[in-house]
Amino acid sequence: MISFFGNLALVISLALALVLSIFPVTGYFLNNEWKSLARPLTLLIFIAIAIAYVLLTLAFLNDEFSILYVASNSNTQLPLIYKFTAVWGGHEGSMLLWVLFLSVWSVALAMISLRHDPVTVSLSLSVIGFVLLGIIGFIFFTSNPFDLSPRIIAEGNDLNPLLQDPGMAIHPPMLYLGYVGLAIPFAFSVAILIQGKFQQQQLTWLRPWLSLCWAFLTIGITLGSWWAYYELGWGGWWFWDPVENASFMPWLIATALIHSAAVTESRGSFKSWFILLSIIGFALSLLGTFLVRSGVLVSVHAFASDPSRGLFILVLIGLILGISLLLFALRARVFTSNQTLNLLSKESFLLANNLFLLVASLTILLGTIYPLILDGMGLGKISVGAPYFDLIFLYLMIPLMLIIGLGIHSDWIKSSSSKFRKLIKVTIIAVILPTLIILFLDLDFSIFTLVGYWSFLWILLSTLVWAGQLFFNDKSKAAFRQQLPMIIAHSGLAIFIFGVTCVNNYSQTIEEVVALNSSIEFNEREWFFGDLREVEGPNYLAIEAEVIMTDANGTINFYPQRRIYSNQSSAMTEASIDANLSRDLFVALGDPVNGSSEWGFRFQYRPFIRLIWLGALIMAIGGMISTIMNHRKLRLA
Amino acid sequence: MIKYFIPLLFFVLLSFFLYRGLSLNPTYVPSPFIGQEVPIFSLPDLLSENPSSLITNESVINQTYLINVWATWCVGCRVEHGFLNEISLSSGLPILGLNWRDERNEAINWLETLGNPYQFIAYDQLGEVAIDFGVYGAPETFLVNSDGIILYKHISPLTPEIWQQEFIPRIIDSCGSYPCASL
Amino acid sequence: MRFSLILVLIYSVNLWSQDLIQTEYERQLFEQIRCLVCQNQSLADSQAPLAIDLRREVRELIELGYSEEQIFDYLTQRYGDFVLYRPRFNAVNAILWLGPACMLFIAIFGFIRVTRTKI
Numbered sequence: 001m002i003s004f005f006g007n008l009a010l011v012i013s014l015a016l017a018l019v020l021s022i023f024p025v026t027g028y029f030l031n032n033e034w035k036s037l038a039r040p041l042t043l044l045i046f047i048a049i050a051i052a053y054v055l056l057t058l059a060f061l062n063d064e065f066s067i068l069y070v071a072s073n074s075n076t077q078l079p080l081i082y083k084f085t086a087v088w089g090g091h092e093g094s095m096l097l098w099v100l101f102l103s104v105w106s107v108a109l110a111m112i113s114l115r116h117d118p119v120t121v122s123l124s125l126s127v128i129g130f131v132l133l134g135i136i137g138f139i140f141f142t143s144n145p146f147d148l149s150p151r152i153i154a155e156g157n158d159l160n161p162l163l164q165d166p167g168m169a170i171h172p173p174m175l176y177l178g179y180v181g182l183a184i185p186f187a188f189s190v191a192i193l194i195q196g197k198f199q200q201q202q203l204t205w206l207r208p209w210l211s212l213c214w215a216f217l218t219i220g221i222t223l224g225s226w227w228a229y230y231e232l233g234w235g236g237w238w239f240w241d242p243v244e245n246a247s248f249m250p251w252l253i254a255t256a257l258i259h260s261a262a263v264t265e266s267r268g269s270f271k272s273w274f275i276l277l278s279i280i281g282f283a284l285s286l287l288g289t290f291l292v293r294s295g296v297l298v299s300v301h302a303f304a305s306d307p308s309r310g311l312f313i314l315v316l317i318g319l320i321l322g323i324s325l326l327l328f329a330l331r332a333r334v335f336t337s338n339q340t341l342n343l344l345s346k347e348s349f350l351l352a353n354n355l356f357l358l359v360a361s362l363t364i365l366l367g368t369i370y371p372l373i374l375d376g377m378g379l380g381k382i383s384v385g386a387p388y389f390d391l392i393f394l395y396l397m398i399p400l401m402l403i404i405g406l407g408i409h410s411d412w413i414k415s416s417s418s419k420f421r422k423l424i425k426v427t428i429i430a431v432i433l434p435t436l437i438i439l440f441l442d443l444d445f446s447i448f449t450l451v452g453y454w455s456f457l458w459i460l461l462s463t464l465v466w467a468g469q470l471f472f473n474d475k476s477k478a479a480f481r482q483q484l485p486m487i488i489a490h491s492g493l494a495i496f497i498f499g500v501t502c503v504n505n506y507s508q509t510i511e512e513v514v515a516l517n518s519s520i521e522f523n524e525r526e527w528f529f530g531d532l533r534e535v536e537g538p539n540y541l542a543i544e545a546e547v548i549m550t551d552a553n554g555t556i557n558f559y560p561q562r563r564i565y566s567n568q569s570s571a572m573t574e575a576s577i578d579a580n581l582s583r584d585l586f587v588a589l590g591d592p593v594n595g596s597s598e599w600g601f602r603f604q605y606r607p608f609i610r611l612i613w614l615g616a617l618i619m620a621i622g623g624m625i626s627t628i629m630n631h632r633k634l635r636l637a
Numbered sequence: 638m639i640k641y642f643i644p645l646l647f648f649v650l651l652s653f654f655l656y657r658g659l660s661l662n663p664t665y666v667p668s669p670f671i672g673q674e675v676p677i678f679s680l681p682d683l684l685s686e687n688p689s690s691l692i693t694n695e696s697v698i699n700q701t702y703l704i705n706v707w708a709t710w711c712v713g714c715r716v717e718h719g720f721l722n723e724i725s726l727s728s729g730l731p732i733l734g735l736n737w738r739d740e741r742n743e744a745i746n747w748l749e750t751l752g753n754p755y756q757f758i759a760y761d762q763l764g765e766v767a768i769d770f771g772v773y774g775a776p777e778t779f780l781v782n783s784d785g786i787i788l789y790k791h792i793s794p795l796t797p798e799i800w801q802q803e804f805i806p807r808i809i810d811s812c813g814s815y816p817c818a819s820l
Numbered sequence: 821m822r823f824s825l826i827l828v829l830i831y832s833v834n835l836w837s838q839d840l841i842q843t844e845y846e847r848q849l850f851e852q853i854r855c856l857v858c859q860n861q862s863l864a865d866s867q868a869p870l871a872i873d874l875r876r877e878v879r880e881l882i883e884l885g886y887s888e889e890q891i892f893d894y895l896t897q898r899y900g901d902f903v904l905y906r907p908r909f910n911a912v913n914a915i916l917w918l919g920p921a922c923m924l925f926i927a928i929f930g931f932i933r934v935t936r937t938k939i
Contacts, residue, residue, distance in 0.1 A: 234865045241860065276644060283648070296658040307659040314659070318652050325645035332641045343935045351934065355927040363920040369654065370907075370916050376657035379912050381667055383854050385862075385905030392920050509847065511840035590840075591867075600840055664859055669900045738869060764873040771898040773856035773870055 003067055006055040006146035013048035013103075014136045016041055020129030024122045028194070038122035039110045045132060046103040053100050056145055057087050065156050068149040069093060075158035077539040077566060085169040086159045091293055091309075092145035094172060098289070099135045101173075101180045102128065109184060109209070116205040116634065123191035128183055134316040142309050161540070161565040161572060167227030175220025175247060179285040181213025182250055185257060186282035186324070189275040193327040198275075198335050203265040208630040210261055211485070214254045215623030221247050222616040230577055235509065235586050235604045237612060240389040242297040245368045246288030249361045253281040256357040258623075259350050266412060267347060271335035272328075273354060279324050284361070286317045296372060342414045349407030356400040363392055394448065401455035401497070405462035408490065426465055430458035445505065452501030460494035463487055485629065489622030496615025502608040509605075511590070515598045523605040525551035527587075532596065540565045542574070545589050545599065549578075560589035560601070581614070583607045668771050668790040675704070675785050676769040680759035683736050683744060692759035694785070696733065701811045703732045704779040705755070706767060708739045709747045711775040717794035718751050724800065725754035729816035730808070734758040737767045737775055780804055782811040839872055849888065850875065852905050853895065862905060 020041040027034025058064075060083045065071040073090045074083055088094040106128045114121045139145070162168070188206055192198045224247065229237045238244065257277045263270040291297055294310020341348045367384045375381055405426075409419055434453035438445050467487045470480035512520050519528035531546035542563040549556045558576040565572070575588040583606060590600030670676075679693040705721060707714040725732050734755035736744050741760060748755075761767055770779070773792075780789040788807050791799060809815050841847050847864055853874070855866035863871055863878070874895075881891050895903045907913045 234861075239860075272641075280644070290655070294655075294659060296655065296661075297663055310659045311656075314652065314655055321648055322645070325648055329642040329645050333638060341935045348931075348935050352931060355931060359920065359923045359927055362923055366916065366919050369651075369658075370913075372658040372661070372663075373654050374912065375661050375663075376654055381665075381900060381902040382907050382913065383902050383905050384907050384916065385852075385854065387852055387906035388916070396920065396924070509841075511842075513840060666856055666902050667900060669897060738873075763876075764870070765877065768870075768873060768877055768898060771900075773899070 002055050002059045002064055003146040003148055006052050006059075007140075007144070009048050009052035009055065010136060010140045010144070010146070013045050013052065014133065014140055016045045016048060017129050017133040017136055020045060021126055021133050022129075024126040024129075025194070028119065028123055028126075035119065035122045038125040039114055041129070042103075042106045042110045042125050045129075046107045049096075049100050049103045049136075052146075053087075053096055056093060056096060057084065060084070060087055063156070065153040066148055067145070068147050069145040071149055071153045071156040073157065073159050075156040075539070075566070078156075078159055079164070079538050081169070082159055082164050085163070088172050089159050089163050092139065092143045092147075094176075095135065095139050095143055096145055097173065098176050098180060099132065099139060101176050102132060102135070102183055105177075105181055105184055105213075106132075112631075113205050113209075117202055120188065120191045120195065120202060123194060124184070124187035127187035127190045131183060131187075131320060134320065138309075138312050138316060142312050158539070158566065161563070161568060162231060164539075164565075165227065165231055167223060167231065171220060171223040171227055173220075174216055174223055178213050178215075178217025178220050178254075179247070179250060179288065181209070181216060182254060182278075182282045182285050184209045184213065185274075185278035189278035190324050190327065192275060193324070193331045196331060196334055198271050200264055200266075200268040200271075203261050203274075204630075205634055207258075207261055207265065208627045208634070210254070210258050211623045211626040211630070214251075214258055215620045215627065217247070217251050217254055218616055218620040218623060221251055222613050222620070225616075226613050229609075230575060235507075235575075235588075235602075235606065237503070237609065240367075240386045242368050243288070243292050245364050245389075246284070246291050249364050250281050250284040250288065252357045252361040252364075253277055253284060256354045256361075257281055259353050263347050263350050269337050269339060269347060270351070270354075271337075272332040273351075275328060275332060275335065277354070277358075279321065279328060280358075280361075283317070283321050284365075286313075286320065290314060290317060291368075297368070344410060344415045344417065344420070346407065346410040346412045346415070349403055349410050352403050353400070353407065356396060356403070360393060360396045360400075363396065364389065367392070398451060398455070401459060404490065404493070405458045408462055408466050408486075423462065423465075426461045427458065430454055430461055433457060443506065449501060449505045452497060452505070456494050456498040456501065459490060459497065463490045463494065481629075485622045485626035487622075488625060489619045492615045492618030492620075492622060494615070495611050495618060499608050499611030499613075499615055503606055503612065506607045507605060509602065511600060511602045513593050513598050513600050516596075522603045523585075525549050525585075527603065529599070529601075532599075535561065537563070543571075543589070545601075547576070547587050547601070549585065556585070558585075558587040560587045562589050579610060581608070581610050584609045665792070666771075666773060668787075670771060670779075670787045670790065673787055675779075675781055675787060676766075678759070678766040678769060680735075680761055680766055683734075683741065683758035683760040692733070692757045696757050696759075697731055697781075698785070699783050700731060701780070701782050701808060701817055702730050702756075704735060704770075704781060705732055706735045706737050706770070706772050706775050706777040708737045708775055709743045710739070711737075713794040714776045715751075717776055717796070718754075720795050720797065720800075721754040722752045724795075725756075727816060728808070729812075729818060731756040735767065735770070735772075736760050737772065738762065738764045780807055780811075839875060846879070846882070849878065849882075849891070852892075853878070854903050854905050856899060856903065 020038065023034045023041075024038040027037065059067050059070045060074050061080075063070070063074065063076050069090060069092050073086045073093070078086065086093075088097040106125055109121060110125055185206065224244070225237045228239070229235065257274070260270050260274045260277055264274050290310065290313045294307060294313060296310060341351065367388055370384050371382050406420060406423065409415070409423060411419070431454050434457055435450060438449070438453070467480070467483070470483055471477060474480055508523055510522055514520055514527075514529045516529055516532060519526050521527075526549065528548045528550070529545060530548050533544055533546070535542045535544045540563045542561040544559050544561045547558040547560065549558060556578050558578065560576040561574040562571040563574050564570075573588050573590070575586055577587075578585045584604075586604035586606060588602040590602060592599050675694045677694050679691050681688060682690040682692050721732065724730070732755050734757070736758055738761065741762075744760075759766070776794055778791045778795055779787050782788050788811060789803060791803060805815050808817055812818070841850065841864065850864035851862045853863040855861045855863055855868055855871045857868035857870050858866045863874055878891055881894060886894070892904055901908060907916055909917055
């Protein structure tokens with residue numbers, strides 16, 4: 001029943017998407033009233049997909065194991081909240097979520113922005129219709145969550161235990177919102193290319209969409225990093241895994257996009273940059289979707305390793321991007337302005353910013369698919385891992401940090417060099433202060449440590465000095481308010497850099513065998529292994545150790561576990577973490593040695609690791625505030 | 638101008654590689670031993686009580702032969718075992734078994750129950766020799782020619798199809814015929 | 821009792837107490853080596869039996885005085901370049917290592933062309 005109606009809903013949405021991708025565009029060329037079909041069609045598609053999604057959710061809640069996808073990803077014992085999140089726990093359901101969100105964005109676009117720019121928005125919706133057509137087609141024909149199981153299944157497989165976790169509940173939706181949101185600037189840019197006209201005022205209504213999707217993408221990636229840290233049990237926060245890279249590349253481009261949009265809106269230049277970056281951003285989103293599901297790369301995230309699905313997506317991507325890039329190749333020259341920029345202008349700094357972010361993104365792409373390229377050419381198999389990315393990315397980012405601090409103070413068209421001369425005091429403080437502190441505290445350091453702290457303080461001080469100037473020199477504080485999101489976001493970046501530098505340089509990790517009722521010394525604290533007991537969870541059994549940590553500030557208890565879920569055959573490790581802003585203490589339980597009186601433990605000390613995620617969240621908040629502020633500006637206009 | 642076509646060209650190139658990637662297996666690790674000599678090793682004989690009875694890289698010489706890495710804990714080895722029994726009789730090739738990280742008595746029982754296709758069995762309790770062979774996932778099967786050069790390595794259970802497609806042609810090259818006439 | 825089942829599953833792994841990572845040098849070395857079984861983990865994190873064996877092998881090599889390069893050679897002789905997380909710098913990987921720098925130079929070159937200081 002559910003299966004039938006679910007499929008029906010999909011078919012309807014497919015047909016509607018077909019109509020949406022054809023009619024408004026045709027209406028544009030024929031200049032007839034078909035243009036106005038865009039909004040109603042978008043709404044109808046949303047309703048159809050929403051119905052499909054709700055039906056799938058109901059199937060999970062009712063343990064409808066006659067549907068194969070439900071049986072593969074759920075179980076009668078699964079806690080209720082995870083039955084909701086299991087809907088996107090596997091490939092088919094997550095694609096349905098993807099398409100639901102695309103539909104949500106398109107409805108929002110239709111409801112909010114259509115009145116500001118009817119022609120362009122209708123065309124954009126049509127482009128989105130084309131994408132929807134492709135993805136719904138992909139779901140319906142190759143990855144249908146409503147497929148029935150070939151035989152009767154009494155009890156489902158269960159959701160992967162790694163996914164039974166609150167972090168996993170919000171990470172994919174946030175990430176998808178961001179990924180999918182990049183379709184809006186993409187559709188806008190294609191619409192612009194079709195029309196051959198691009199007015200800088202159009203960015204006024206588009207910018208809130210940009211900052212909103214950027215904010216979601218930032219939150220999504222941050223959540224993924226935080227989740228990997230506490231759930232995977234190894235204490236790392238970023239692994240340069242192909243799928244992490246697949247989310248980071250669009251983020252870099254989206255960042256370049258927001259900055260580029262600022263130039264186009266203010267000065268009318270960088271139009272072809274904007275269009276190109278929009279296309280690349282969404283291209284990387286789609287590419288990310290491809291990489292995870294096609295079996296092309298080895299990744300801890302890989303959903304389905306199915307080359308036939310991979311081929312479908314590849315063809316889809318080929319069509320969507322091939323057409324857009326062809327349009328770009330043919331039409332973009334209309335938008336180029338041949339102005340030369342002054343070196344010290346804000347445009348110039350933002351151009352440099354664009355370039356660094358683009359090169360960084362392409363570098364990550366290169367590293368991620370290089371093994372694939374070599375293998376395809378029969379040149380053997382290599383691995384490109386963290387050592388490569390850490391090194392290259394760091395070197396690329398260092399000059400960018402300098403540019404950020406300077407660029408904040410620059411003026412449009414041309415800045416006077418005296419502006420930058422006053423930053424010399426900031427530079428001196430930014431360099432000397434961390435160096436003195438490190439020497440005073442007698443800490444180990446390398447040049448990278450210093451560069452990290454210099455970057456942090458340089459960006460922070462530069463941003464705050466600018467904020468101070470705006471605040472105190474401007475009676476109405478209008479300029480300050482307008483720049484507030486930028487100030488917040490860049491401060492967040494600085495905090496993020498501080499967290500990364502501390503964690504990378506001052507973390508401590510040891511592995512020790514500890515006997516029951518004995519203690520060890522680590523990180524100037526005493527760790528006492530006091531108890532070992534059995535614990536029962538809703539759908540797992542565990543061995544839990546009690547470790548009591550004593551230091552100058554008192555006592556903290558840790559309870560690391562080894563868990564076995566009802567349908568798994570190996571024991572997972574569930575780390576025990578004590579967190580505050582200044583440090584995380586992390587204890588993971590390993591394996592027993594010769595019986596059960598001695599166990600292997602991993603202890604970690606991670607200074608200021610929370611600042612990594614806090615910094616990123618602050619950046620996202622900046623993005624959110626920007627969206628709200630710009631949106632209110634629009635409504636008042 | 639040409640420069641606007643660069644993104645498109647770049648994308649076409651990228652798609653080409655991604656398309657190629659679809660037919661590749663990303664987790665498969667090719668062996669650097671093809672064309673190289675069998676690594677030197679010396680291990681106890683699984684079936685012998687005598688600790689100085691050793692199986693080495695010189696146990697089989699001047700013959701084309703197979704080395705098969707197996708263990709009782711390996712599900713795939715169980716799956717291919719029947720086929721191994723067959724080819725030990727029909728192919729004319731001796732098979733040297735490398736018992737990987739196993740429990741000696743269990744291994745012996747396993748063979749008694751399921752049949753023993755091996756002429757020699759080396760007992761690699763610690764897995765050191767397996768590492769020297771670049772083994773990462775049992776079962777693995779190596780084809781070695783009469784000069785002691787590794788001609789081919791197959792990872793995962795042997796099937797008649799694989800045997801037909803990959804092994805028989807190489808055996809014919811090396812031996813002159815299939816089944817191979819043993820000395 | 822179900823609990824004895826877990827105990828059996830965990831205990832059957834039986835840790836080698838010498839398998840724990842003892843030094844920072846070891847950790848950094850292991851982090852550069854890919855586990856061939858759990859291919860998403862480095863040798864520092866993986867608990868696969870092959871990883872345990874490889875860690876033991878590498879420790880023996882360290883004791884014998886092998887340098888980092890020699891250890892990497894030892895591993896690549898057996899498993900190919902796939903086993904190293906940091907790609908080696910050779911003709912085949914040249915584009916990988918030099919590519920970013922090339923892109924950066926092109927970008928800087930383009931940037932200089934576009935920006936002229938008006939005096």
